[in-house]
Each structure stands twice: as structure tokens, then as C-alpha cells.
Amino acid sequence: MRRPSSEALRLALPIMALAALLIGIFVMRPNVMSYNGLHLLFKLGIPIALATLAQMVIMSVNDLDLSMGSFISFVACVTATWLVDAPVIGALILLVAIATYALLGMVIAYRGLPSIVVTLGMSFVWAGLAVLVLPTPGGTAPAWVTAIMSARPAAMPMGIAGSILIAVLAHILIMRSSFGVLIRGVGGNERSVARAGWSVLWARGAAYATAATFAVAAGITLVGLMTSADANIALRYTLLSIAGVILGGGEFIGGRVSAIGAVFGALTLLLAGSFLTFLKVSPDWQIGAQGLILILILALRLLLARLERNGLRA
């Protein structure tokens, strides 16, 4: 029998974790096992999956984006105000934001700057811009966004359908296209990519622009679900997105990422919250239990990696 590839083994854990949580929820609350139940359970799946993919693209070039949450909050504020009142200007603002990300990527590559620090600084800038755009919580979602996000496909709830679609598109872009190979190559060995005649400067810029595009989509879809915005709406996405990528089998260095894994990781973190609510864990301990789930899954991953190695030796 052909051994499963190590990529497939890597993917097995996030899938199993998600399945285990889902089964646990079904056992406790059988009535969740319905269209409406799943719809509510996965409601926030699309923005979280998109945010995690954005972080994944940054991590594939060995960088880390600590401004992801405040950037998505900024996008949400622009979406709930400019994109409704003056769609052309709103779209322009978002395009400039994406261009800013590309520029940041190039500056980071050109100067050899630590991405953690640059994005840390940018997190203040985006947070400040978000406050300027929308000083008090409010605004409305553009009608077309609400229409898409509140769609109810017959086959499965929007949260699940959208997440699958996003995972497949991201998989093709990052894992299968030559562009994806290039940016993962920058993460794997920057020098050899440069020797092969590619510009690392432009590759990093393009990776940052791609990540920003995912993040813009996350912000817009988030407003579509929430129907309004505030400057702190997505702050927790910074840490959530990093945890999601790691949970999905990604690594901090070496360009080892998995788009499908990242989406599964994001959905697992999303379900962990509901799971704990159904378990009647005291609200005091909910975030703590989420931390423990994260540690538990990573411990399992180590175990799987050991089994994989022993299997190779045998």
C-alpha cells in the first residue's frame, strides 16, 4: 500500500480535530444537526477563514503580521461607511490599503526589517485610521454584501459553502500555481529563489498584497454578517489567525503552509467556542478552555509526527 504523503498526514489532524468537536456538539445538542443549526454554528466561518488565509500567506514568506486584526477592523469601518455612501471612493481606499501592504512587504524585503516590528507599528496606524473613519460604532453594510452573506444555498449553509469555496481557491493559488510556489520558495530559501532569477523584493510585495486582499475580503464579509462595524470589531483576529495557521499544520518558517489546513484550523477555533458553551463551561473559563484545546491539539500533532517518523524507520 502506498504510504500517505506527509502533507496528507499534516492535514489529518485539523480535520480530525474539527470532526471531533462537531461530533461532540452533535451528541450534546442533536438539534444542531440541521440546516439552521449548522448555519448558526458556522456563521462567522467565512471572515475567520479569510483572515487565517491572509495570515498564512504572510507566514509562507517567513513573516508574521501582528496588525491583521486592526487592519481587518479598519477595512470593516471603511466598508460600513465609505463603501455604502460613496462606493467608488470606498473601493479606492481599500485598493490604496492593499498597495500599502505591498509597499510594506517590499520595504521589509529591501531593508531586511523584522516583520513583527513593522506590523506592530502598522497595527497602531490601522487602529488610528479605523477610529478616524468611524469614531463611534455604527454604519451599515452595503446591500450587495448583506445579500451575499445572508444567502441560503440549498445544499449547505453559507458559512460552510463559502469556507469550502475559499479553501479550494486558496489551495489553487498558494499550493498549485507558480505564483504560490514562488512565494513559498521565498519562505523556504530566499537566496536560491534570488539565484534562480526571481526578484525577492517583488515576490514579497506580491505576497503581502495577496494577504491584504484576503484580509480586505475578511473585513467586508464580517460587516456583511454583523451589519455594522466598530474600530475594535476584529482585534482578536490577529492571534486567532496565527493560531489557526499553526493548528492547520503550518510552520513559522520554511514556507511550509497548507491552505486547506488553515481553513480547517480556523473553523476548529470557531467551533471550540460553541463547544464550550454547550459543555456549560463557566463563561469565566471559556477563553482558558480554548487555550487548553489549542495546547491539546498541538500535543496530538507532536504525537502524530512521532508516529510518522517511527513509521519511516520501520
Place this chain on the structure above:
Amino acid sequence: MSAILRKPWLWSFVAAGTVWVVTILATGGASTVGLSQATLTFAAFSVIVGIGQMFVITLGPGNIDLAVPSTMTLAGTMALKYMDRVESLVLPGLAMAIGIGVGIGVINYILIKALRIPPIITTLAMSFVIQSAAIATNRGLRIKPPDSMADFTIGLTFGVPNVALVALLISVAAWALLNRTVYGRWISAIGQSLPAARMAGIPVDGVRLATYVLCAVLAAVCGYLLACFSGGAALNMGAEYLLVSIAVVVIGGTAVAGGDSNVPGIWGASLFMFLVVSMLNTYGFGAGFRLISTGTIIIAVILLASVRRYAP
């Protein structure tokens, strides 16, 4: 003279001094003493957590402690609840805060080592657990600190805020630890190359454990002082110190890639960070502009630093 100019911490002090003068000018010199004392007080808290974070960052790429804010909150909350305004429990309360720090540091490193989870994820997951523990302990109560501690943290000695003196003592100890002990050399060696450090026979795991414990203990002590200073522990009291603790390390000239740390720079950067906010407040800028300026300054500093470092 040129030796001084080449010191990486110099620029953070130059920047802090410039902002100080500009702020004083705005008020016509009326607030000189008040502004300086407030700056020293608030910078002191950033210095204490910043030094802990600096030790961890010096360990090399990937090393960072995201549990600093929740450690501050838990230590502050539990110590104040335990003391319950009883004067005789001031020192046992401090010991309790330190004990909490030691415990958190040990667990952090056990998870990093045993599960081989990257520190950023370990400390992130741990921060969730610690924050939950703080929520469960606090239950929305706001217990006042013992009067003597409240007076001490707010008070001045020869015109200098007491907390700034505490931070100064800790800084001197940290500087000596880094530059005058073998432990300090070991941290730098590990930060420059972990495999090389291991080959050289450095007890890598012991040193890394000690460093994570040190960082958590400093965060716990800072939480204890901050809770006494602000008249009680609040659940969000540590929140802003996550970014601040990292920012002051970087602006202060410590290498983000590890292996090269810098204690004086933490002071310059902490003073600078607080002064920028007060300057923008003095000139009447709103929250949005304050945030944008803070971020722009962090990026500008790191850009300037890179020009100096990579200049041919």
C-alpha cells in the same frame, strides 16, 4: 565621542529628549516638573515588563512572551485579594506575585520544551488560561491595595517617583546580569546560534527556562505595582502592555533577531513612548491621530535603525 555616537540606545534618548522639549514648549514651561514625574512613573511600568521581554527576545528568533499582560493581571488580582488591605501582608503579597510569576514561567517553558510548540503559540494559549484564572479570581471586585503600598507607589523620594526608582534598581540588576555574569553571556550565545551554544556545552534548557521564568516574574511584579498604583486590579490592566513591552525592546535597540540586548535603550524607548502620547495630547490631537503617530514613529525608528546597521 564617536564611541558614544555608535551606542544603539543613544537615539531613543535623543528622541525622548526632543519630544520632552517640544511638549514643555507647548505649555510654556508650566508643566515641566509634573510632566517629568508622570513620564518617569508610567515609563517605569513599561521598563519593568520591557526588560523581561528583552531577555526572552534575546534568546533568538521565535522567542517572545505573549503572556505578559495576563500574568500582570493575574498577579495583581490575586495579590490584592490576598492582602485585602492588611498592612502586614504587603511582603507576603509580593512574594505571592513572584510565586505566580515563577509558576507561569515554568509552565510556559515546560510546554515549549515538551510539546515543541513555538513560544509565540505556547504563551498565547497560556495567556488565555491565565486570563481566565484572573477573571475567575477577580469576579468584578475591585479590592483596594494596603494604604502603605498605595502611598509608596504614588509617592516620591527626593522628587523622583518611587516606582521609577524600583525600575532603576531592576534595570541595574538586569544590566549586571547581562553584562557581568555568565548567565548573560549564555543568553546572548543562545540567541546568536542555538546549535553552536549547545555544542559549546551551555546548559541551553536551563538558561531558557530561567529566562522565561525571569520574564514572567518581572511581569508579575509589574502587575503587583501597577495594581497598587492604580488603586486596585482591573481585568484589562495589562492589555496595553503586550504591544508596549515589545515596542520598547525594539525601539531601544535590542536586536529582534536575538543575541544582542540593550538595557539603557529600554529606558529611552519607554520615556519616548509615553512622551509622544502626552505631546500629542498637549497639542490637542484625538485618539486616532495619537495611534497613527505612535505607529508611524515605531516604523520610522526601525527604518532609521536599519539604515545605520546596514550602511556600507
